[in-house]
Amino acid sequence: MNNLRPTLATVWRISAPYFRSEDKWAGRGLLAAVIAIELAIVGINVLITQWNARFYNALQDRNWDTFVSEIIYFSVVVSIFIVLAVYQLYLNQWLQIRWRQWMTARYLGDWLHQANHYRMQLQGDAADNPDQRMTDDVKLFVDRTLNISLGLLNSIVTLASFVVMLWGLSNAAPLHLFGQEYAIPGYLVWCALIYSVLGTVLTHLIGWPLVGIDFRQQQVEADFRFNLVRVRENSEQIALLHGEQAERERLLVRFGRVVENWLAIMNRTKKITAFTASYNQASVVFPYILVAPAYFAEKIQLGGMMQTASAFSNVQSALSFFITIYRQLAEWQAVVNRLDGFEAGIAAARELAQQSDRIHVVASQGDGAIDLKELALRLPNGTPLVNASGLSLRKGERTLVTGPSGSGKSTLFRAIAGIWPFGTGSISIPAGATMMMLPQRPYFPTGSLRGAIEYPAKEGTFTDGQIGGALEQAGLPRLASQLDEHGHWNRTLSLGEQQRLGLTRALLHTPQYLFLDEATASLDEPSEAALYQLLEKKLPATTIVSIGHRSTLDAFHQRNVSLVRDGERFALRDEKPTARTT
Numbered sequence: 001m002n003n004l005r006p007t008l009a010t011v012w013r014i015s016a017p018y019f020r021s022e023d024k025w026a027g028r029g030l031l032a033a034v035i036a037i038e039l040a041i042v043g044i045n046v047l048i049t050q051w052n053a054r055f056y057n058a059l060q061d062r063n064w065d066t067f068v069s070e071i072i073y074f075s076v077v078v079s080i081f082i083v084l085a086v087y088q089l090y091l092n093q094w095l096q097i098r099w100r101q102w103m104t105a106r107y108l109g110d111w112l113h114q115a116n117h118y119r120m121q122l123q124g125d126a127a128d129n130p131d132q133r134m135t136d137d138v139k140l141f142v143d144r145t146l147n148i149s150l151g152l153l154n155s156i157v158t159l160a161s162f163v164v165m166l167w168g169l170s171n172a173a174p175l176h177l178f179g180q181e182y183a184i185p186g187y188l189v190w191c192a193l194i195y196s197v198l199g200t201v202l203t204h205l206i207g208w209p210l211v212g213i214d215f216r217q218q219q220v221e222a223d224f225r226f227n228l229v230r231v232r233e234n235s236e237q238i239a240l241l242h243g244e245q246a247e248r249e250r251l252l253v254r255f256g257r258v259v260e261n262w263l264a265i266m267n268r269t270k271k272i273t274a275f276t277a278s279y280n281q282a283s284v285v286f287p288y289i290l291v292a293p294a295y296f297a298e299k300i301q302l303g304g305m306m307q308t309a310s311a312f313s314n315v316q317s318a319l320s321f322f323i324t325i326y327r328q329l330a331e332w333q334a335v336v337n338r339l340d341g342f343e344a345g346i347a348a349a350r351e352l353a354q355q356s357d358r359i360h361v362v363a364s365q366g367d368g369a370i371d372l373k374e375l376a377l378r379l380p381n382g383t384p385l386v387n388a389s390g391l392s393l394r395k396g397e398r399t400l401v402t403g404p405s406g407s408g409k410s411t412l413f414r415a416i417a418g419i420w421p422f423g424t425g426s427i428s429i430p431a432g433a434t435m436m437m438l439p440q441r442p443y444f445p446t447g448s449l450r451g452a453i454e455y456p457a458k459e460g461t462f463t464d465g466q467i468g469g470a471l472e473q474a475g476l477p478r479l480a481s482q483l484d485e486h487g488h489w490n491r492t493l494s495l496g497e498q499q500r501l502g503l504t505r506a507l508l509h510t511p512q513y514l515f516l517d518e519a520t521a522s523l524d525e526p527s528e529a530a531l532y533q534l535l536e537k538k539l540p541a542t543t544i545v546s547i548g549h550r551s552t553l554d555a556f557h558q559r560n561v562s563l564v565r566d567g568e569r570f571a572l573r574d575e576k577p578t579a580r581t582t
C-alpha cells in the first residue's frame, strides 16, 4: 500500500458525491446511525472488560450475591449489544444498497449519455469491461469503503478507550521479572505496541506478494469468462466450423492460467495463515504471561488479571487492524483504481465530444437539407479518411452512396449521426429533424418482440394494429401474432428477417431522414426492390440515404454519390442523377 495517500484521495472523490446528492439526508442519516452504533459497541466492550474484573473477583471470593448480580448485569449489557449488532449490520446493508443504487444510476447515466459509451470504445480500452465496473466493482467499493472505514474508526476508538485502562492496569500490576519488580509506566501498553508493530511488519513482509497475485487472479478469471462468453455468442459459427476441439483447448489453456495463479495464492496464503494463526493464538496467552508474575506474587487478584488480559487483547487487536484487513485493503485499492479509470474514461469521452478540434454538428433553420461543410473525416489516430466537403443531402431526395470497402461510407453516416468526432468541418442538420440509422445488423434488445420493434421508443408507443400492419408490409406477417413473446431476437431471426424487422421499425417511426447502411444486403434482389418500393410509398416525404454495393439499387435513388480514391484518402464524387425506372 505504498500509494495509500492518492488512493484515499480517489476514494474521497468517488464517495463524496453521494453524500452531497439528492439522497444525501438518507445517506448521511444512515452513516451517522452506523457510526453511533459502532461507538456504542466499543462502549459496551469497555463495560464488559470492567465487568471481567468484578466477575472473576466474585468467583475467587466465592461471593454468591455478587456472582448473581454480575450475571444479571452481563445479561442486560449483552442483550443491548445483540440489538446494536443486529441493527448495525441492518443499517449498514441499507446504506450499502442506497449508495450502490445511486452510484450505479449515476454511472449508467454518464456512460449512456450522448454516445459516451461508443466514444469510450473509440478511445481504446483504458476503461475496459464497463459491465464489471458497474456490477462487481461498485458493489465491492461500497462494501469495502464502509467496512474498512468503520473498522478503522472502531480500532481508533477502542485504542483510545483501552489504552487509558491498560495504562492504569500497568501501574496496578507492575512488571515482575525473576523476583524483581520494575516500575515502567504503562509497560503493558508498550508491550502491546511492540507486539502489534512486529506482527504488522511480519504480515506485510510475508503477505505483500499477495497483492499482485490477487490482482492477477481477477485478470485471468475475467479473461477466461470473456472467452467463454465469446464462444456462447459465436456458437453457430463454431458449430459450423466444428471448432469445438480448438475452443476447448484454448479455453483449457486459459483456465490453466487460473489454476496456476491459484496455486501461487494457495502457497502464499498458507504462509500468511500460518503466521496470523500463530500470532492470534499467541495473543491469547501473551497478556497472561506478562501479568502472571504479578498475580503469583499476589500483587493483583484474578479479576485484575482477567481485566488486564481483556484490555490487552482489545488494544492489541486495535493495533493489529492492518493485519486483519490486509487482503481487503489490497482488493479495495484495485477496485478504487478500476473505478477511477472508468470515471476518467467517461470524462475523456465527454471531452472528446466537446473539444474544439472535432466535427461539429449544428442545427440549421434552412431548407431542410443536411449540409456537409468543409468536412474531412479522420481515423482516431489522425489518419485522413474521407474528404466529404460540399455535399448537400436535399430534403425528400434519395441518395445512394457507393465506394470500395473500407473507404469510409459507414464512418460518414457515423459523423452525420454525431457520434464520430474525429475530423474537421461541420454538418448542419435542420433543427428538430428526426433521423434513423438502419445498419446491416440491426440491434434488438432482448425481451418482447413488441419492445424490440418499437425500440428506441417506449414499449406501448404504437398500437397492435400499427405494428401488425407494418410487419405485414415488411413481409413478416407471421410475427404479428408473436408480439408478446420474449426472446433473443438477434439470435433467433435470420439476418434477412432482422433486416425486414429493421424496416418495420422505420415504417412505424416515419423519420424525416432515413440512413440505410447496407440495411437490405441480406435479401435477394426482388425482395430488396419490393422493400425500397414500400419505403417510397409509405415514407414519401422522407429523405433517404443508402449505402449499397448492388447496381440494382440505382433504380430507387435519384442521386449517386461515390467515394473515390484521392491520394491517401477518399473523396466524394457526385455522380449524375440516375434515371428512375420505377
Ligand SMILES: Nc1ncnc2c1ncn2[C@@H]1O[C@H](COP(=O)(O)OP(=O)(O)OP(=O)(O)O)[C@@H](O)[C@H]1O
Binding pocket: 122, 379, 380, 385, 403, 404, 405, 406, 407, 408, 409, 410, 411, 412
Ligand atoms: N473505431 C475505429 N478505429 C480505427 N479504425 C476504424 C474504426 N472504425 C472504422 N475504422 C476504419 O475506417 C475505415 C472505414 O471504415 P468504414 O466502416 O467507414 O468503411 P466502409 O466504407 O463502410 O466499408 P464497408 O463497405 O466494408 O462496410 C476502415 O479502414 C476501418 O478499418
